[in-house]
Amino acid sequence: MTTRTTTLARSRDELAAALVGQDLAPTRGRPYRRAVVMTMGALHAGHLSLVERARELADTVVVTIFVNPLQFAPTEDLARYPRDLDADLDLLTGPGLLGEDDLVFAPDVAVMYPGGDPVVRVTAGAIGEVLEGAVRPGHLDGVVTVVLKLLHLTQPDVAIFGRKDAQQFAAIRRMARDLEVPVEIVGAPLVRDDDGLALSSRNAYLSAGERADALALPAALHAGVAAADEGAEAVRAAARARLAGLDVDYVALVDPDTFDEVPDDHAGEVLLLLAARVGTTRLIDNTALVLGADRREERA
Numbered sequence: 001m002t003t004r005t006t007t008l009a010r011s012r013d014e015l016a017a018a019l020v021g022q023d024l025a026p027t028r029g030r031p032y033r034r035a036v037v038m039t040m041g042a043l044h045a046g047h048l049s050l051v052e053r054a055r056e057l058a059d060t061v062v063v064t065i066f067v068n069p070l071q072f073a074p075t076e077d078l079a080r081y082p083r084d085l086d087a088d089l090d091l092l093t094g095p096g097l098l099g100e101d102d103l104v105f106a107p108d109v110a111v112m113y114p115g116g117d118p119v120v121r122v123t124a125g126a127i128g129e130v131l132e133g134a135v136r137p138g139h140l141d142g143v144v145t146v147v148l149k150l151l152h153l154t155q156p157d158v159a160i161f162g163r164k165d166a167q168q169f170a171a172i173r174r175m176a177r178d179l180e181v182p183v184e185i186v187g188a189p190l191v192r193d194d195d196g197l198a199l200s201s202r203n204a205y206l207s208a209g210e211r212a213d214a215l216a217l218p219a220a221l222h223a224g225v226a227a228a229d230e231g232a233e234a235v236r237a238a239a240r241a242r243l244a245g246l247d248v249d250y251v252a253l254v255d256p257d258t259f260d261e262v263p264d265d266h267a268g269e270v271l272l273l274l275a276a277r278v279g280t281t282r283l284i285d286n287t288a289l290v291l292g293a294d295r296r297e298e299r300a
Contacts, residue, residue: 005100025101032058036156042082042201046191070142249275267292
């Protein structure tokens with residue numbers, strides 16, 4: 001087991017005391033004083049890449065580990081979501097990760113929501129009503145509510161989020177902007193395994209055969225990018241063709257800021273978003289691409 005020097009806080013009082021200790025830590029001259037990386041545990045290399053980015057940007061780093069019930073529907077996998085705090089803490093300790101001046105905040109539900117489910121919540125607005133919001137009603141409202149609470153509790157200067165869930169990142173960034181939250185929201189690149197599958201805690205649910213089937217998602221993204229010169233409809237068709245045989249929730253081409261679906265004659269930068277079920281496991285993936293004329297001009 002890894003020797004740990006990072007502080008673990010489980011309560012609000014422990015968190016407050018640890019943050020005071022961070023304020024007393026010597027400056028290392030990085031752009032920000034404190035960074036936060038928010039997770040639901042079941043950590044993997046994708047999460048660790050966020051911590052490494054936080055380490056580059058800030059003198060001290062807070063990692064939160066909290067499985068947030070507000071973002072799970074009654075039919076979803078809250079009860080079986082993987083939880084192993086000791087394993088997560090071991091992974092977080094190492095070169096370029098957490099050290100003695102850093103902090104892990106791992107509250108339980110009673111600490112985060114001491115009065116039960118909050119009466120007042122944040123809404124993700126229009127971004128939270130399409131795609132993931134349509135398939136999982138209320139999901140993104142639960143995300144932005146807990147993110148705002150954790151920003152208040154951890155008091156960072158910068159927060160780093162992965163772009164694997166591009167819609168979630170867009171909702172968080174818009175929430176911070178619209179509510180004047182004085183925190184810089186930074187997106188970090190999506191991380192893939194050697195076979196191309198986007199890293200996700202839910203990948204642990206996949207059998208060997210299902211994992212092979214799941215490779216249809218990155219293949220669909222590659223097919224969509226290859227068809228970008230032909231326009232939006234060709235991209236959608238190419239991606240859908242690679243997903244044949246899976247239970248597909250959506251294949252969408254959207255504006256990266258509004259998440260509005262782009263028209264067939266659109267030219268410019270878009271996000272290609274996929275969601276599909278492999279066995280009983282629901283997976284999402286995405287990539288940026290440039291449609292039509294703008295892409296041809298780039299190559300000229």
